[in-house]
Amino acid sequence: MRTLEQTFQELTILISDQSRDLALAMAELASVAAERDKLKLTESFAVAGWNKAVAERDTARQSLRAAEQEVAEMEADYADLRTVNARLIAERDAARDFNDILKGVNLRLTADLAAAVERLNHAESIIMQ
Numbered sequence: 001m002r003t004l005e006q007t008f009q010e011l012t013i014l015i016s017d018q019s020r021d022l023a024l025a026m027a028e029l030a031s032v033a034a035e036r037d038k039l040k041l042t043e044s045f046a047v048a049g050w051n052k053a054v055a056e057r058d059t060a061r062q063s064l065r066a067a068e069q070e071v072a073e074m075e076a077d078y079a080d081l082r083t084v085n086a087r088l089i090a091e092r093d094a095a096r097d098f099n100d101i102l103k104g105v106n107l108r109l110t111a112d113l114a115a116a117v118e119r120l121n122h123a124e125s126i127i128m129q
Helices: 004-128
Strands: none
Touching: none
């Protein structure tokens, strides 16, 4: 037969074993909870990083659209400048052609003037005789 003291001792050992098991289980639970918290924190950092990447992508897309619009405007301006340049070249060529005509007229007028002066001198010499 067991005595009260033996039963008490057995209960003490049993309680001690269960307390140790409970302490180990609580430590394991705390470790799991800490790991869970760490994963949640990592997840929140990942989500924040993802959100930042999405925002940067959207900003880059807006910048790209703005640059494309600017390029389109510059191309339109360039086309306008090419048109103006072509008109200026045509006007310059027309001015050169007109200048060439004026040079020809000037040469003819100079020749006509020289002939008229020659005739005048000839006429004067006839009158003076």
